[in-house]
Amino acid sequence: MKFSPALPTALIGAAIAAVQLPFSVARAEDVAKVAREITVRIDGPAAGGSGFIVELEGNTYTVLTNWHVVDREGDYTVRTGDGQQHRVSQIRELPGADLAVLSFTTSRRYRVAELGDSDRVNLTQTVYVAGWFNPLSEQVLKPSYSFIDGKITSVLPQPNERGYSLVYNTPGNYKGMSGGPVLDEQGKVLGINGEAVGNKQTGPVGLYLAIPINTFERSQIGENAEEAWNRGRARLDLGNYERAIEYFNKAISLNPNYADAYNDRGRAYRRRGSHERAIENFERAISLNPNHAEAYNNRGFAYSDLRSYERAIADFNQAISIKPDYALAYNNRGRAYRLQENYERAIADFNQAIRLNPDYALAYNNRGLAYRSQGRYERAIADFNRALGISPDSASVYNNRGLAYRKLRKHERAIADYNRAILINPDYALAYYNRGVAHLNVRERLRAIEDFRKAAELSQTQGETEIYQRATNKIQELLE
Known part of the structure; x- marks a missing residue:
C-alpha cells in the first residue's frame, strides 16, 4: 500500500x-x-x-x-x-x-x-x-x-x-x-x-x-474503433448515455463509415430523449448499409416515440423484409399497431414474435396489453402470468396485471400486484397512482391520498406530467 x-x-x-x-x-x-x-x-x-x-x-x-x-x-x-x-x-x-x-x-x-x-x-x-x-x-x-x-x-x-x-x-x-x-x-x-x-x-x-476504472477503459481504446464501439455499447447497457455517445463519437472519428457505431449512437440519443438526433444517426447507418435491419427497427422505434406510427410501421416492414426472423421488429410493429388501436394486427405480430422466440417476455406483456384493451381480461392476465414466469422481476408487468385485475373488480389482487411493482421499483409513479385508485375502490381513502401524493411527488421529479396532473386532480377531489 x-x-x-x-x-x-x-x-x-x-x-x-x-x-x-x-x-x-x-x-x-x-x-x-x-x-x-x-x-x-x-x-x-x-x-x-x-x-x-x-x-x-x-x-x-x-x-x-x-x-x-x-x-x-x-x-x-x-x-x-x-x-x-x-x-x-x-x-x-x-x-x-x-x-x-x-x-x-x-x-x-x-x-x-x-x-x-x-x-x-x-x-x-x-x-x-x-x-x-x-x-x-x-x-x-x-x-x-x-x-x-x-x-x-x-x-x-x-x-x-x-x-x-x-x-x-x-x-x-x-x-x-x-x-x-x-x-x-x-x-x-x-x-x-x-x-x-x-x-x-x-x-x-x-x-x-x-x-477510477474508467481511466483503465480509456487507456485501452487508443486508435481502435471497434474497441471504442464495444465500450460504448457497455456504457449504453449501463444507462450512461452521455459516456456511450462519447465512445461512439470516438469510434466514428476513427472509422467514419462505421454503420454499427452510428446505429448505436442513435440508440443512445433515443434513450436520452433526443429523437431527431437519433433518427439522423439511424439514417446515416442505413445510408452506409442499406441492409441494416437493426437501424430500420431502431428508426421505427424512434418514430413510434414521436407517434409517427405509419412511418414506424414502414420501417418495421423494411426490417422484417431484410430479416424475416426478426422477433424484435415483429414485437415493435405490433406495439405500433396497438397504439393505433389496431388490436387484431397487433396481436398477430405478437403471436409471430412469440413463435420466433417462445421466451419473449416483452411480447407476452404487449399481447396482454392488447387483450386488455379489447376487454379480454382473462387472456390478458394469462399473458402477464407468462411474462412474469420468464421475467419475474418486471415491475411494469405487475402493474399491467394489476390493472387487468382491477377491471375484473378483483381489487385485493390488484393491490397485491401494485405492491409487488413498488417493491421492485420504489420510484414507480404510475404504480402508486394505480394503487391509489384501487384503494379508493375498496374505500381506503387515507391510503389512496397517500398513494396519490407519492405518485405526484415522483412524477413531478421524473417529468411525467400526465401522471402528475391525474394524481393532483385526485388529491384535490378527495380533500374537497
Whole structure:
C-alpha cells in the first residue's frame, strides 16, 4: 500500500457530480463471492500485491493491477481464487496512471470482472475492497484474502500524478491489497485500490485512494474503433448515455463509415430523449448499409416515440423484409399497431414474435396489453402470468396485471400486484397512482391520498406530467 499526502480539507466529503445510483442492490455476500472469484494474488520480487481478472481471450487471461506491484524486474506468478498458481507471461505498464496489465495462460475457467462506471459514483455510496493482505513477516502470518466494506467520501476534481481520485474510508486496507478491485453493490468494479492517505510517520488515517476504472477503459481504446464501439455499447447497457455517445463519437472519428457505431449512437440519443438526433444517426447507418435491419427497427422505434406510427410501421416492414426472423421488429410493429388501436394486427405480430422466440417476455406483456384493451381480461392476465414466469422481476408487468385485475373488480389482487411493482421499483409513479385508485375502490381513502401524493411527488421529479396532473386532480377531489 502506497501512501498519498493528506487530502485538502475542503475535499473531504466534497460533493460529487453524477449521483444516480443503480436500482438493484445485491447482498454483501453475493458481492463477496464475485470479488473472491475475480481477485488474484500476485507474487514476485517485491512484497506482493493483488489484482483482478479483466479479460479472457482464448486461454489467456488479462489481470489489472497497480504498476507499483509489478515494477521490479523478475519472475511473477498469479494465484487465482481456487488456489492454483500461474506463471505470468507478460507485464505491460499503462501510461498516465499507476496501472499495469499482466497475462497468464491456462485451460481452467475463471470469472472475468464486470466493469462499472466510475463517473457515476455517489457520495456515501457503499463500496467493497478485495485483496491479499501481506503481513510484514510471513514467519508470523501468511498472506490472507480480505474483503472489506467502506464508503465513498469524495472524488478529487483532478486525479493526482499517479491517477488516483476516488476517496473512500474502510476499517482497514492493508499492505498487499494494492491492485485489488473496489466494487459497488452490484459487484461491478469501480476502481483499482492502491494508496492510503497519510505518510510513513503518521501511517494511514483511515482514507484510501483508488484509480477510477474508467481511466483503465480509456487507456485501452487508443486508435481502435471497434474497441471504442464495444465500450460504448457497455456504457449504453449501463444507462450512461452521455459516456456511450462519447465512445461512439470516438469510434466514428476513427472509422467514419462505421454503420454499427452510428446505429448505436442513435440508440443512445433515443434513450436520452433526443429523437431527431437519433433518427439522423439511424439514417446515416442505413445510408452506409442499406441492409441494416437493426437501424430500420431502431428508426421505427424512434418514430413510434414521436407517434409517427405509419412511418414506424414502414420501417418495421423494411426490417422484417431484410430479416424475416426478426422477433424484435415483429414485437415493435405490433406495439405500433396497438397504439393505433389496431388490436387484431397487433396481436398477430405478437403471436409471430412469440413463435420466433417462445421466451419473449416483452411480447407476452404487449399481447396482454392488447387483450386488455379489447376487454379480454382473462387472456390478458394469462399473458402477464407468462411474462412474469420468464421475467419475474418486471415491475411494469405487475402493474399491467394489476390493472387487468382491477377491471375484473378483483381489487385485493390488484393491490397485491401494485405492491409487488413498488417493491421492485420504489420510484414507480404510475404504480402508486394505480394503487391509489384501487384503494379508493375498496374505500381506503387515507391510503389512496397517500398513494396519490407519492405518485405526484415522483412524477413531478421524473417529468411525467400526465401522471402528475391525474394524481393532483385526485388529491384535490378527495380533500374537497
